[in-house]
Amino acid sequence: MKKIRYSISAGLLATMLALTACNGGADKGGNTTAATVDDDPPLTRVDPGAETTKHAENDSTEGLAEGTQGQTSAAIPDFSSILAGNGATGTVWGNLDASARQEIIAAAKAEGYDVSFDGDGHMSIKGDDGTSFVQNSDGTWNVKTGDGDIAQYGGNWPDNAFTRMVPKPDFPLLAANTSEDEFTVAFQNVTVDQIRAYAAKLKACGFTIDAEEEDQTTYGVVIYTYSAYHADGYYVDLSFAVGQCGLTICKE
Numbered sequence: 001m002k003k004i005r006y007s008i009s010a011g012l013l014a015t016m017l018a019l020t021a022c023n024g025g026a027d028k029g030g031n032t033t034a035a036t037v038d039d040d041p042p043l044t045r046v047d048p049g050a051e052t053t054k055h056a057e058n059d060s061t062e063g064l065a066e067g068t069q070g071q072t073s074a075a076i077p078d079f080s081s082i083l084a085g086n087g088a089t090g091t092v093w094g095n096l097d098a099s100a101r102q103e104i105i106a107a108a109k110a111e112g113y114d115v116s117f118d119g120d121g122h123m124s125i126k127g128d129d130g131t132s133f134v135q136n137s138d139g140t141w142n143v144k145t146g147d148g149d150i151a152q153y154g155g156n157w158p159d160n161a162f163t164r165m166v167p168k169p170d171f172p173l174l175a176a177n178t179s180e181d182e183f184t185v186a187f188q189n190v191t192v193d194q195i196r197a198y199a200a201k202l203k204a205c206g207f208t209i210d211a212e213e214e215d216q217t218t219y220g221v222v223i224y225t226y227s228a229y230h231a232d233g234y235y236v237d238l239s240f241a242v243g244q245c246g247l248t249i250c251k252e
Contacts, residue, residue, distance in 0.1 A: 075091060076103070076104060076107045077091075077093060077104065077108075077125075079108055079111055079113045079115070079125055080111075082125060082133055083113075083125065083127055083133060090139075091139075092121065092135065092137065092138070092139045093117075093123040093135055094117050094118075094120075094121035094122050094123045094135060094137055095121055095137065101117050101123075104123075105117075108125070113125055113126070114126040120137060121136075121137030122134055122135065122136055122137060123135045129146060130145070130146030131143060131144065131145050131146060132144045136155065138155065140152070140153060140154045140155035141153045141154075147179075148179075148180065149177065149178065149179040149180075150177070150178045150179075151175065151176070151177045151178075152173070152175065152176040152177070152178075153174075153175050154172075154173060154174070154175070155173065156173070157169065157173060158176060158178065158183075160178055160183060161251075162178070162182065162183035162234070162249040162250070162251070163183060163249070165205075165230065165232070165234045165236075165249060166201075166202060166205065166207075166236060166247075166249060167198070167201040167202070167205060169187065169198060169247075170194070170198075171187050171188070171189060171190040171194055172187065172188050172189055172190075173185060173186075173187060173188075174186040174187055174188040181250055181251065182248060182249060182250035182251075183248070183249045183250075184246065184247070184248045184249075185246065185247050185248075186244070186245070186246050187245045187246070187247070190240075190243075190245050191243075192222050192224050192240050195224055195238065195240040195245055196215070196224060198238065199213070199224075199226040199238055202226065202228070202236055202238065203228070205230075206230045206231060206232075207228040207229065207230050207234075207236050208228055209228055209229035209230065209231065210228060210229050211226070211227070211228035212225070212226070212227050212228070213225070213226045213227075214226075221241065221242055222240070222241070222242075223240070223241045224238075224239070224240040224241075225237070225238065225239045225240070226238045229252070233251060233252050234249060234250070234251055234252070235249070235250050235251075235252050236248065236249050
């Protein structure tokens with residue numbers, strides 16, 4: 001049954017994406033591995049009251065490469081914390097000036113991490129397993145595994161072959177994962193009525209073949225699911241339970 005394979009809650013998806021971020025992504029069967037995401041911002045090695053482009057008043061130099069002690073003008077990311085899935089931060093590292101970015105690169109090298117910046121304001125931290133944690137210029141994060149899978153935390157609705165098959169949702173994206181075979185997304189701040197309305201949009205755009213729909217309340221818990229095929233060979237599975245919602249799109 002397709003519903004057994006694809007129907008998941010948003011809470012489970014968020015955990016799965018956290019595991020992807022920590023342990024390098026999904027296996028070929030669609031399972032993910034690893035730990036949990038902490039919403040707390042990563043630690044920095046400067047006085048919390050200092051501006052990110054100013055010299056830290058406490059003269060903290062931990063994690064800086066030799067020759068940079070006493071010269072840092074930027075807050076240095078906690079690289080190990082970011083690689084553990086704690087990427088939330090108010091600092092967009094790629095928006096710092098060239099000197100600050102060089103200090104971050106030097107500090108990362110001293111700690112054994114490979115950090116780079118591109119001209120679009122992205123900062124990439126590469127792990128030993130080939131996984132890259134990329135902070136976008138808007139502060140959101142993507143995780144690219146060695147297998148080519150991409151996990152996204154927050155941000156805008158992505159543009160890919162899967163998302164082009166469905167209407168763009170009107171509710172916020174919590175996390176998403178894109179692989180060669182499927183796209184899976186968890187939404188936040190969404191009601192069951194919004195999900196019912198979105199299911200109607202899926203039906204209107206052609207997801208009606210072998211459709212299965214469930215809408216019930218059990219012990220006060222509202223559960224809604226909708227799954228169907230499209231004539232172009234795509235399959236969707238939409239699920240809502242306990243205020244959480246997930247959507248999977250795959251090509252059969």
